Amino acid sequence: MCPFLLFSSCNAVLRDIHLYCCVHFFLAVFQMDPFVRQPKGMIGKEDSDEENENPRKKFKVLDEGNEEDEGSIMVEFSDPLPWQKIEAEGLDCDYALLFSRQKADELFKQLEEEVQYFTGEKAKVQVFGKFHDIPRKQATYGDPGLMYSFSGVYHLARPWTPTLEYVRDAVTRATGYTFNFVLVNRYKDGRDHIGEHRDDEKELDPNCPIASVSFGAARDFVFRHRESRGQRTHCRIDPVKLELTHGSLLLMNYPTNTYWYHSVPVRRRVLAPRINLTFRRIIMNSKH
DNA sequence: GCTGTTAACCTCA
DNA sequence: ATGAGGTTAACAG
Numbered sequence: 615m616c617p618f619l620l621f622s623s624c625n626a627v628l629r630d631i632h633l634y635c636c637v638h639f640f641l642a643v644f645q646m647d648p649f650v651r652q653p654k655g656m657i658g659k660e661d662s663d664e665e666n667e668n669p670r671k672k673f674k675v676l677d678e679g680n681e682e683d684e685g686s687i688m689v690e691f692s693d694p695l696p697w698q699k700i701e702a703e704g705l706d707c708d709y710a711l712l713f714s715r716q717k718a719d720e721l722f723k724q725l726e727e728e729v730q731y732f733t734g735e736k737a738k739v740q741v742f743g744k745f746h747d748i749p750r751k752q753a754t755y756g757d758p759g760l761m762y763s764f765s766g767v768y769h770l771a772r773p774w775t776p777t778l779e780y781v782r783d784a785v786t787r788a789t790g791y792t793f794n795f796v797l798v799n800r801y802k803d804g805r806d807h808i809g810e811h812r813d814d815e816k817e818l819d820p821n822c823p824i825a826s827v828s829f830g831a832a833r834d835f836v837f838r839h840r841e842s843r844g845q846r847t848h849c850r851i852d853p854v855k856l857e858l859t860h861g862s863l864l865l866m867n868y869p870t871n872t873y874w875y876h877s878v879p880v881r882r883r884v885l886a887p888r889i890n891l892t893f894r895r896i897i898m899n900s901k902h
Numbered sequence: 903g904c905t906g907t908t909a910a911c912c913t914c915a
Numbered sequence: 916a917t918g919a920g921g922t923t924a925a926c927a928g
Contacts, residue, residue, distance in 0.1 A: 741910035743924040748909080799909095811909040843919095877909085882916065 695788055695863075702854050704873035705837060708865040709856065712788055712827065718861030722829040724777040725889050729753050729798050750806040756795035760896060771795060778891070785825045785893055789865060793825065793893035801833065804884030810838060810875040813866075817896050823867045825893040828858040831886035835864070837874045858890070 695710040713721065731737075731751035738745050755778050756771035774782070778796055786792050799808065813824055835858045839851040854874075858864060866876075878890075 739908095739910060740925085741908055742922055744910070744922095746910045749911090750909095752909095809909055809911090813909095880917080 700854065700856065702837075702839075702874075703851060704839070705854060705870050706867040707870060708867065710788070710863050711859070711861055712784060712863040713861035715860065718829055721777060721781060722860075722889060725798075725829060728775040728777050729800070729889070730772065731798070731800060750808060751798075751800040751802070753798040753800075754795070755798070756896070760795055760898070781827055781891060782893055785827060785863060788863065789823075789825065791823060791825065791895070793895050795894045795896045797892045797894070799890045799892070801831075801878065801888045801890070803887060804831075804833075804881035807880045808878045810843070810877040812840075812875050813871050813892075813894075818871075818894055819897050821868045822895045823865045824871070826858070826864040826866065827891045827893070828862050828864075828888060829860060829890075830888040831884050832857050832859045833878050833884065833888050834858075834881060835876060835878055837870075837876050839874055841873075843875065 695712065698709045700707040700709055731753045732748075737748055737751070739748050740746075754771045755774050758773065760771045778798075782793055782796065801807065818824070835856045837854040837856075839853075842851040842853075856864070
């Protein structure tokens with residue numbers, strides 16, 4: 615359970631959330647039709663400072679230079695992204711490069727200017743009775759009225775910035791899902807990280823995927839099954855390791871977050887910053 | 903009340 | 916340099 619993201623709302627609205635998700639599920643199925651089945655494992659090269667030319671070349675990017683049409687830098691529905699399916703027991707993810715190198719550079723730069731991160735109390739976390747500085751920077755943005763709790767105190771999510779809206783809409787067009795909230799994590803270098811956790815807040819609909827978009831330095835991303843953690847190793851399920859590259863999109867589908875923990879481990883050789891956006895759909899409740 | 907969990911760090915292979 | 920294991924006390928269920 616993540617103590618940062620307990621959500622509430624001013625009014626009970628989303629009674630049709632299940633119908634909503636079903637509709638988008640079918641949308642997504644049709645739009646994602648030509649999945650590329652690939653064996654699980656590290657995607658891309660281990661040395662992340664060099665350009666990842668191979669994966670990028672596989673992506674068809676339309677007219678990067680045209681700034682007038684927002685959709686022009688994305689692959690259109692009629693020309694779907696070459697998704698990679700990542701599967702294991704109880705794990706179901708889809709991975710694709712959403713933005714060209716050039717566009718991702720631009721978005722990264724804009725995010726560096728726009729996003730305002732937590733400071734002070736909100737930048738600390740209590741674990742096992744001790745307070746620590748969170749080893750990365752965090753920010754939350756979302757639809758008006760959306761709230762989240764931090765250490766039992768509710769705060770409003772900030773309103774969307776232009777760049778966050780742009781990326782959000784790009785993800786929607788690529789997947790068919792819409793999102794009302796984003797958690798921004800900024801890892802200033804390879805020493806910044808996040809420990810193993812699941813995104814299992816009850817305010818998140820587990821049937822709706824979480825969309826993780828990455829900019830900047832490529833970082834390893836590790837899934838571990840909940841039954842293969844700690845001393846109870848009688849159930850041996852190998853971890854699933856990915857590399858999340860500049861401009862990439864990882865969709866975490868149900869029931870991934872039920873069975874699998876994930877982390878971004880320390881990588882001391884990484885010197886450059888990474889910004890990660892995890893788009894979610896929060897089910898508003900009537901409390902508060 | 904009891905049990906399970908813990909978005910963190912530290913130590914030591 | 917990395918990963919596994921232990922931590923520790925409060926709180927949710």
